[in-house]
Amino acid sequence: MAPGGTRLALPALLVLLRALLAGAGGAEVSVHPQNVVIPQGGSVEVNCSGSCDSLGLETQLTKTELTYGDNWKVFLLSDVQEDSNPICFSNCDSGQLTASMSLTVYSFPEHVDLAPLPPWQPVGKKLTLHCKVVGGAPRALLTVVLLRGEEELSRQPVVGETTEVPFTMLASREDHGASFSCRTELDLRSHNLGLLENSSAPRQLRTFDMPETLPSLATPKVVEVGTEWLVNCSLEGLFPASEAEVHLVLGNQRLSPTITRNTDSLLAWVQVKVEEAGVRQLRCSVVLGSQSLEKPETVTFYSFPAPSLTLSEVEVSEGTMVTVECKAQAGILVRLSGAPDGPLASRASFTLEARAEDDMRKFFCSAVLDVAGQVLYKNQTQALRVLYGPRLDDRDCLGNWTWQEGSHQTLLCQPWGNPAPKLDCRRKGDKALLPIGELRPVKQEIEGTYLCRAENSQGEVTREVFVHVIYPRNDWTMIIVVVVVIASIAAVGITAYIYNRQRKIRKYKLQKAQEEAAIKLNMSTPPP
DSSP states (O other): OOHHHHHHHHHHHHHHHHHHHTGGGTOOEEEEOSEEEEETTEEEEEEEEESSSEEEEEOSSEEEEEEEOSSEEEEEEEEEOSOBOOEEEEEETTEEEEEEOEEEEEEEEEEEEEOOOOSOEETTSEEEEEEEEEEEEOGGGEEEEEEETTEEEEEEEOOTTOOEEEEEEEOOGGGTTOEEEEEEEEEOGGGTSOEEEEEOOOEEOOEEBOOSSOOEEEOOSEEETTOEEEEEEEEESOBOGGGOEEEEEETTEEOOOEEEEOSSEEEEEEEEEOOSOEEEEEEEEEEETTEEEEEEEEEEEEOOOOOEEEESOSEEETTOEEEEEEEOOTTOEEEETTSOOOOOBSEEEEEEEOOGGGTTEEEEEEEEEEETTEEEEEEEEEEEEEEEEEEOSTTTBOOEEEEETTOOEEEOBOOEEESOOEEEEEETTTOOBOOOEEESSOOGGGOEEEEEEEEETTEEEEEEEEEEEEOOOOOHHHHHHHHHHHHHHHHHHHHHHHHHHHHHHHHHHHHHHHHHHHHHHHHHSOOO
16 A cells, blocks of 8 residues: 555544444445556546535545536546545534545556576576566566566566566576566456566576586697697587587697587597607697586607618628618617627617528617607618529429329429529430420420529529439230230130030930930839
8 A cells, every 4th residue: 555545544444433423314425436446647537425515535646626516526636656545525414424445556567677697507507587577566466477488487476566586497408598588467357457468578598518527638648749640539418519619728839629519529639740849738628608627638749760770781792791780869779680689779780791591681670769658669671682693402493303194293493593593404415495384294205314504693503303204115025925824724714614514414324324224124024
């Protein structure tokens, strides 16, 4: 109630008591309208009616008497700024009679605004949004609503003279980029004036989520100066990755990485080249919202020239003395293959007498450097070329081949030497060439003794080789003997067969004659 209404409460109560005491005489007073709601600064006509002649309107508001009659008067109340309770009164013989009205003033809030949001809000943390409401009446019918886009999140009544209504919410990833606003609702529908709304300008919320783990920084711990090396930094579980910043710094030098982003991960990589030796710190920082994560690594840059490996001569004749030497910068130790055992130093050498077996021998020189506890190696190789005369022995040319005529064979005869010797093999007598290679088939005419000569710039060597071919021979005497023996055996066999057969026939005929004689004798003898 407005302050003026408070001042009128006690007189109105006294007038009401007097009216009750005088009610028995039938006098009365009334006011119309009894309840009215008007906009702030508006006007309203009030009709006071009574049964007595004297009528009036008691109020602190600006009033003007518009018209009157015998028992009524109409007053205009103008520029109404606050709630009030004007009282109509009538002075009768029995006392003063009164009737009061309720005058309610409504107004839109002068200002509705959503307080500025934080630049970034961590996901999963509570966020309090403040709707600022200045003015607005009646407060009992005024409500403020918090909106995300068009979605209603919460609503609260505007109590008393407060100018801020707080709303607390839990920030989520889905809130990132969403628009929030405040809307006031003045509900006058019970007075047939509808629902009056007023909204603030929207504000956009930015939420972020950072993991508890540090970025992964991939880099070698030791790098040779003047070489390009790859650095990459990655982080997973952050949101929104598209808003994150990545900073790669080497010592005091800021690098310019290429960055690729997915929904909740990112990868930054860059090729780096450093020209000065030393120890530097490499840092990768990922910044998102109000938080940052940093991963440092220490990188040592070193200078390590390859060792020098030299031969006094790289091409020598067999028997020549050759000096092999390996050396590196001071502080770098070397190992030389073939050198005598001993403590490592920055120089090693030895001398050898070149032999045929040393042709194309590779000498190996290895330099060793310890950088930040990591042992590094650089190597050099050098081959020796030894020139020597031809060799032609059983290992290269068997020298004696015995084969069956018609068989398939391979004849190998290849001398060795440096430079590669030329070979010439000819048969003694007719100078026919030795058929080196595949023999399909072996023929009798290749049989014989051959003289092979191998020759190069370092000398020559000769060797006799033999080829023997086995083939069938024509021995008619043996054939005749075999035939005679077979014929004799056959004749003896036939003769024995005929003799045995005739003896069996004679024996059979004799036996038959004896049987016939016995029968005749039995027939000529009379019975007893």
